[in-house]
Amino acid sequence: MKQPSSHIKTLQIDGQDVGANQDETILEVARENGIYIPTLCEIEGLSPHGGCRLCLVEVKGVNKLLPACVTHVQEGMEVFTNSPRLQEYRRTILELIFSEGNHICAVCVVNGRCDLQALATKLGMTHVSVPYLYPRRSVDASHDRFALDRNRCILCTRCVRVCDEIEGAHTWDVSGRGVQAHVVTDLNTPWGDSDTCTSCGKCVNVCPTGALFEKGKAVAEMSKKRGFLPYLTQMREKRSK
Amino acid sequence: MSKVRFATVWLDGCSGCHMSFLDMDERLIELAELVDVVYSPLVDPKQFPDSVDVTLVEGAVSSDEDLEKIRHIREHTQYLIALGDCSVTGNVPSMRNPFKVDEVMNRAYIENATVQPQIPNVSVPTLLPRVRPVHTVVKVDVYVPGCPPSADTIYYVLTTLLRGEVPDLSSRTRFGV
Numbered sequence: 001m002k003q004p005s006s007h008i009k010t011l012q013i014d015g016q017d018v019g020a021n022q023d024e025t026i027l028e029v030a031r032e033n034g035i036y037i038p039t040l041c042e043i044e045g046l047s048p049h050g051g052c053r054l055c056l057v058e059v060k061g062v063n064k065l066l067p068a069c070v071t072h073v074q075e076g077m078e079v080f081t082n083s084p085r086l087q088e089y090r091r092t093i094l095e096l097i098f099s100e101g102n103h104i105c106a107v108c109v110v111n112g113r114c115d116l117q118a119l120a121t122k123l124g125m126t127h128v129s130v131p132y133l134y135p136r137r138s139v140d141a142s143h144d145r146f147a148l149d150r151n152r153c154i155l156c157t158r159c160v161r162v163c164d165e166i167e168g169a170h171t172w173d174v175s176g177r178g179v180q181a182h183v184v185t186d187l188n189t190p191w192g193d194s195d196t197c198t199s200c201g202k203c204v205n206v207c208p209t210g211a212l213f214e215k216g217k218a219v220a221e222m223s224k225k226r227g228f229l230p231y232l233t234q235m236r237e238k239r240s241k
Numbered sequence: 242m243s244k245v246r247f248a249t250v251w252l253d254g255c256s257g258c259h260m261s262f263l264d265m266d267e268r269l270i271e272l273a274e275l276v277d278v279v280y281s282p283l284v285d286p287k288q289f290p291d292s293v294d295v296t297l298v299e300g301a302v303s304s305d306e307d308l309e310k311i312r313h314i315r316e317h318t319q320y321l322i323a324l325g326d327c328s329v330t331g332n333v334p335s336m337r338n339p340f341k342v343d344e345v346m347n348r349a350y351i352e353n354a355t356v357q358p359q360i361p362n363v364s365v366p367t368l369l370p371r372v373r374p375v376h377t378v379v380k381v382d383v384y385v386p387g388c389p390p391s392a393d394t395i396y397y398v399l400t401t402l403l404r405g406e407v408p409d410l411s412s413r414t415r416f417g418v
Contacts, residue, residue, distance in 0.1 A: 104336060105417025106326055106388035112417070121415040126384040127329050127376055134338035134371065 011077035026068040026079055027055055037081050038090060038119060040097075041156035042069045043206055045229035046165055049157050053093050054119070057081045065089070087123070094120050095128045100179065102134060102151035108210040111220040115208035116154060135179065142192030145215055146204050150182050153211035159183060159203035166232055171197040183211075202228070245294045245403060247276035249283065249324075250314060252307045253334045253372060254300030257389040258325040259283065262297070264392035272396075275403055289313060295320045295402060297395075298381075301327040301334045302373045306366035315379035320402065323381045324395070326388040326416055328374065335372040342368050383407075387414040 007022045013035050020029040025048065030037050041052040050070040057068045060078035068081070080086070097116065105111050119125075137150035160172040160183065171194055175184045185191040204212040205224045213222050251259060259282060265272070279290045289310075296318040302308055315321055326332035337345045346368075351358045375381055385398055385408075394414045401408040 098330075102336070102339060104330075104332060105415075106332055107336075108417065117416060121411070124411055126386075126410075127323070127374065127381070129376075131377075132331070132335075132338070132374075134335070136339040 009073045009075045009077075011073055011075070011079065013079045014081055020073045022073065024073055026057060026066070026071050026073060026077075029073055030068065030079075030081060035081060037068050038123060039069060040115060040119060040154070040208060041158065043158055043208075043226075043229065045233040046158065046161040046206070049161065052097075052154070052156060054090055056086060056089060058083055058086065090123050091125050092130070094123060094125045095130050097154050098125075098128050099130050099132045100135070101154060102137065103209070107219055108152065109213045109217050109219060109222040110210040110224070113220075113223050114210060117209075133179065137182065140185070140191050141215070142190035143194075143197070143199070143215075144192065145199060146191070146201065147213055147215055148183070148185075148191060149211055149213070151211075152209045153183055154209060155181055155183070156208055157183075158206040158208065159212060162202045162206045162229070166229070167198060167200050167202050169196045169198050169200075172203060244277045245275060246279050246290070246292065247295050248278070248280040248289065248293045248314075248318070249297040250280070250289075250299065250310065251282045252298065252300030252311065252328070252375075253303035254325060254327040255333075256282075256299070258297075258299035258328075261325075261387075261389040261392050262395055265396050266392070268392075268396050272399060276399075289317060291317055293318045295322065295399075297322050297324045298328050298375050299324050301331045302369070302375060302378050303334050304366035304368050308369065308378060311375060311379055320382050321375075321380065322383045322385060322398065322402075323375045324385050325390055326386055329376075329384050329386045330416060331372050331374045332388060335374075338371045342370055385410060385414065386416045387418045388416075390414050390418070 009020050009022050011018060011020065013030055013033065016033060018029055018033050027037055037057065038054045040054045041049045042055065048069040050067045053067060055068040056065040058080040059066055105117050108114065139149050141147040155174065157174060160174060163172045164170040171185050173184055174181055175188055176182055186194045186196055191197065204214060205226055249259065249262065278284050279293060280286050296314055298321060302311055323329045327334055346360050350360045385394065387394060397413060398408045
């Protein structure tokens with residue numbers, strides 16, 4: 001029998017036989033085959049981060065859970081994406097995210113259009129069973145057009161990545177460790193004073209929650225426009241060919 | 242068949258959930274055929290009765306009075322429903338939680354007062370250090386998020402429970418709706 005070409009891998013996801021390129025991740029292959037894996041820090045067009053852990057999957061023969069967004073396919077892999085254990089862990093992860101910040105959906109600028117809120121509904125989080133931390137976090141409203149409310153930040157680093165990888169400005173970074181971690185602009189100086197920020201608004205639009213928002217928008221008035229990201233990625237890929 | 246003994250209670254919330262309850266409109270008449278409202282801000286009795294089948298709880302637990310009330314209610318209720326975001330998550334009342342009670346009181350009654358700045362301490366309940374969702378204080382049987390949950394949602398929850406079934410709210414309401 002003829003062996004398949006070495007850069008094509010065959011594997012199983014939820015019992016379904018799928019084929020993939022060797023450089024693809026489990027998440028990419030799952031999506032190509034219409035298999036849903038929840039994600040939050042991941043956004044198409046930016047490098048994967050693997051931070052939110054919502055895309056954790058089970059792989060037969062591997063003891064630990066693996067994040068689908070940064071795990072590459074292997075020949076003969078058997079992947080399970082939606083076991084009761086994973087469903088429970090994902091709900092707990094969401095509860096931890098909710099408990100770690102101060103997320104008050106009812107008064108949030110993106111209420112009804114928030115990735116975190118939508119996932120909580122979709123994955124069946126009925127309440128937060130872990131203790132809330134109620135951290136004291138600061139707001140930076142020094143920019144002319146945009147504002148940052150760290151109470152709603154989940155540290156997905158989409159803003160950091162889009163600013164670095166797409167805009168090329170690298171205004172954003174994460175400062176501090178553990179529960180002290182927070183996003184900063186320009187070595188922790190006010191956003192409005194930033195020399196590097198081009199005010200392009202890409203960070204605001206990729207932010208999954210109401211942490212980054214346009215000034216002048218009231219509760220539930222802000223929607224994020226993300227069409228630019230696949231467009232820019234596509235155009236750049238074309239140019240580099 | 243005897244009627245279901247039904248109660249509603251209003252802790253630290255804006256009464257919006259109760260307004261939403263009243264928004265069931267003519268369906269209230271239908272519900273009145275099935276339940277006896279034995280305690281509620283909407284009816285007269287001032288004492289929570291000894292045995293209640295179903296209680297809807299609006300609001301978070303914010304004061305010593307709320308805490309005492311909800312413990313008493315839990316003890317005398319078979320089925321406790323957390324109604325609305327304040328009750329389920331703490332919601333807007335919990336926005337004071339990153340701050341100390343003293344800071345909050347000073348801000349409200351001293352720093353921002355234009356006339357007679359003073360902290361109220363007579364015949365008002367004492368605030369707890371932190372506003373708490375109901376389930377962190379007593380056991381909750383059903384969570385109904387929403388700010389407020391719609392009349393349709395409340396009607397669905399009550400009629401489902403009255404049929405003896407467990408309501409599935411996944412597609413009907415969410416936090417902040």
